[in-house]
Every structure is written in C-alpha cells, then in structure tokens.
Amino acid sequence: MDRTVYLNGAWVAEGDAKVSVFDRGFLFADAIYEVTAIIHGKLVDYPGHLARLKRSLDALGIAMPVAEAELLDLHKEIARRNGIEDGLIYLQVSRGVQDRDFVFPEAMEPTFVMFTQTKKVLDNPKWKTGLSVKTVPEGRWSDRQIKTVQLLYSSLRKTEANRQGYDDVLFVENGHITEASSANFHIVTQEGVLVTRDLSNALLHGITRGSILHLARQADLKVEERAFTPEEAKAASEAFVTSATSFVTPVVKMDGVTIGNGEVGPISRRLLDIYIREQLSAGIPVAD
Structure with a gap:
C-alpha cells in the first residue's frame, strides 16, 4: 500500500511516517484513538466520535491537537488524498515525547497521527x-x-x-x-x-x-x-x-x-x- 498519512501537521507517505521511540504512546500506551467509518463518501456518526475524542483527551489531560473545524477538514482531506469512498479513518493522539519517566510534565506537545483503511463496510458477510x-x-x-x-x-x-x-x-x-x-x-x-x-x-x-x-x-x-x-x-x-x-x-x-x-x-x-x-x-x- 502507498497511503498518505497525516503526522503532526504534515502529509507524508506511509513509509516516511515515523514516531519517536520516546513517545509515551509507545512506552506507556499513553494515548487515545478514534475510528470513523466512511460509506459512499460520507463520514458516519462523526459528531459523536468528535465528542468522545474530546472526553477521552480531557480524562487523560491531553491537549486537543487541532481545532474542531480543522479536524473535520483533515478527515475530509485524508479521505480525498487516499481515494476513500468506503473505509475507515483512524486517528491517534498520544501525550507526546519525553525521556522515559513515569512522571510527565503538565504541558506536553501531543503526537497526532491519522491514516485510512480501505474497507467495504457495507459488504460484511x-x-x-x-x-x-x-x-x-x-x-x-x-x-x-x-x-x-x-x-x-x-x-x-x-x-x-x-x-x-x-x-x-x-x-x-x-x-x-x-x-x-x-x-x-x-x-x-x-x-x-x-x-x-x-x-x-x-x-x-x-x-x-x-x-x-x-x-x-x-x-x-x-x-x-x-x-x-x-x-x-x-x-x-x-x-x-x-x-x-x-x-x-x-x-x-x-x-x-x-x-x-x-x-x-x-x-x-x-x-x-x-x-x-x-x-x-x-x-x-x-x-x-
């Protein structure tokens, strides 16, 4: 596959999408995610997924990586860039990068990634x-x-x-x-x-x-x-x-x-x- 991935503000080829080994998502599973389906070119239940994303981030004290309007635009853009008419959009937000330590500072720069998966969601046997x-x-x-x-x-x-x-x-x-x-x-x-x-x-x-x-x-x-x-x-x-x-x-x-x-x-x-x-x-x- 040769997907375009969104990573920390940049559009990159999937083979070039790299996250630090010191990311707390990797070291501590200190991250949240959401998955939104697309059917016939339409985002499914998107407002609900946005609301839960915000609740999960708030619960862990992780900052929202982008504004709400920009996040919706990113969902549309990544679907267009990868030609997704039917499939899934996955996003993950981790607390960010620091040297390995159980204690983390109050303010960290989140790591934010999005990718797509082609799937015939209406063809479930x-x-x-x-x-x-x-x-x-x-x-x-x-x-x-x-x-x-x-x-x-x-x-x-x-x-x-x-x-x-x-x-x-x-x-x-x-x-x-x-x-x-x-x-x-x-x-x-x-x-x-x-x-x-x-x-x-x-x-x-x-x-x-x-x-x-x-x-x-x-x-x-x-x-x-x-x-x-x-x-x-x-x-x-x-x-x-x-x-x-x-x-x-x-x-x-x-x-x-x-x-x-x-x-x-x-x-x-x-x-x-x-x-x-x-x-x-x-x-x-x-x-x-």
Whole structure:
C-alpha cells in the first residue's frame, strides 16, 4: 500500500511516517484513538466520535491537537488524498515525547497521527451468518469509558478465541457481561425488549451504541439499559454487537449455545437497515 498519512501537521507517505521511540504512546500506551467509518463518501456518526475524542483527551489531560473545524477538514482531506469512498479513518493522539519517566510534565506537545483503511463496510458477510462468541473473564483496566490504545488484553483474548473457532469474546465481570473485545453487546429478550449494558466506566460509551438505541426508541422498541448475565444472554431471542466498523452484527452462538433459532434475528436486521439508511442520509460528505 502507498497511503498518505497525516503526522503532526504534515502529509507524508506511509513509509516516511515515523514516531519517536520516546513517545509515551509507545512506552506507556499513553494515548487515545478514534475510528470513523466512511460509506459512499460520507463520514458516519462523526459528531459523536468528535465528542468522545474530546472526553477521552480531557480524562487523560491531553491537549486537543487541532481545532474542531480543522479536524473535520483533515478527515475530509485524508479521505480525498487516499481515494476513500468506503473505509475507515483512524486517528491517534498520544501525550507526546519525553525521556522515559513515569512522571510527565503538565504541558506536553501531543503526537497526532491519522491514516485510512480501505474497507467495504457495507459488504460484511457476518451480517448474514452472525457471530459465534465465547465468554472470558474481564481483565482490562477499570477506566474503560476512555478510548485508550491499551488493547493488549482484548487482542490476546480475541486472538485465542479465533484460534479456537470463535469470532469474538464477551468479557464477564462480577457475573455480568461488560462488552465484546471492541464492540458493545446487546440482547433482545423473548418478550422483544432490547437490553444493553448501562453506561459506566465498565465499558466504552459506544457511538454506534448510542445511535442504535436512539433509532430503536424511534421505532417504538422497548429499551432497557441494565446489567445482564451470560445465562440471560443465552436465553435471549437474538443478540448483536455494535461498533463503528461493523455497525450492527448479529450474534447467533455463545459458548456453543445457540441464541434464538441460530439465525439472524428480525430486530437486528431491522436496526442495521435503519442505521445504514440514516447514515447515508445524515452522514457528512468528504467532498465539498
């Protein structure tokens, strides 16, 4: 690949995009990130991702690297430079560079990078077949509402699950499901109630999660935000995960137990259709 990358105010070829070995993102995972999808040349849920970016930066005391208006312009420009009509824009902001020390000064110059990934986001085969997941103990740090790059535990557990034939994992803490490795998890009860974990520092405050709950309520679906157990999930009529990269993806099997009838459920399918239609209408065009 020969992408153009944005790095600290400059447009550079990906092979020339270098970050210092003394960057705290590299040494301490002292960094946050966001991923925004593009479908048919439109940014998906961009205002939500911007708001969460600011919350994450504030939580860690890292300065916003550019003004809000400039950040939107950079999203449009990097998509144009790399010819992205369908795909992803990844951004990462670290605290910056200093000699290795657990204690950092109050004011540092952030390291800011953006790159793109071409992906046919509307051509997800798992939307038709569903996912098979397994439960594993929660082992991440406690401030999961901050979208940091501390993803090693999630990566290890998901890789292990993949090698065992599963698509993903669900983390379980104190007897209740928190979320998947990189997505929020939802169930639909036998009575047709959409249940999702209530927001706290136990899970990431997903932007797609918020949009889906809003659309579900608009569609007159009953929604409950509360904790639930793996046993309740296995007894559900259907289940799905939500994320910025996969939107609404059904889950049809959990720990080898079939959920519902083992097929993609009607509510999952309906919410996916509504979400895509909404984003194609409301998304921000990358071309002026």
